[in-house]
Amino acid sequence: MNVSGSIDLEKYPIHQLDSTAGFELVDRFRSELETNGALIMAGFLRQSVVEECVAQLSPIIEKESFVHNREHNIYFDDHLDNVAVDASALARMHTTSLTVCGDQIASSMLWDLYQWQPMIDFIAAIVGKDRLYPMDDPLAGLNIKSFRDGDVTNWHFDRSEFTITLLLQQPISGGVFQIRQNLRSDGNPNYSGVEKLLEGKDQKVRSVHLEPGTLTVFKGKHSAHRVSPVSGSRKRIVAVFSYFDSPGVRFSDEDRIQFYGRSQVIN
């Protein structure tokens, strides 16, 4: 599998950003991301390639995943000022999924795609950065997250400005990406709005149906979001790509242990 043959470049000419089609693409996607807080690119990866990726990943997911379990509040922050620890806006929730790290799939199309310069330049253009860089961390830069029956990523705000995901497999049911756009801002944590969301009373929650092969660019710092609980025997599988403004970004050993259960690189 080579990278450029894996992407639908007719629909998404990301290798020709200097062409008229490339300019139009970036223009359209930038405003879509600005308006919706999310950019959904269905059919980014060809269907046959999606299936090959899942076939390659499945045995690794089954045998070599790290089980990530976490208790957290929506802010991913246990030290908020001026709020009682038992406030319902700070309700604690459970998040569980399986993680495979980049170093476990170093010989894969997904690893090559993560490092592919046209891909990096495309993402930078969409999110309005002059340049972006892949992480200098074979564990953290590319992750495969899998959700078994009952697994969930509960409501949270992201710490990073944007997140890139590529959906590879949908479960039989559940595993729906849900967004409440602009629920907080830099100056306003909006505890009352968060309470309403967690009580299931926020009418502005949007459920986004994604097909395997969809690339998503999402701005989650101010928009609360979750992946609803998966049910059934087929896992939800998604690749997560992390890019930064500066080169050389890597996890500390403590971060690696917390997120992956190990600090050493495999191979």
Ligand SMILES: [Fe+2]
């Ligand atoms: Fe997130």
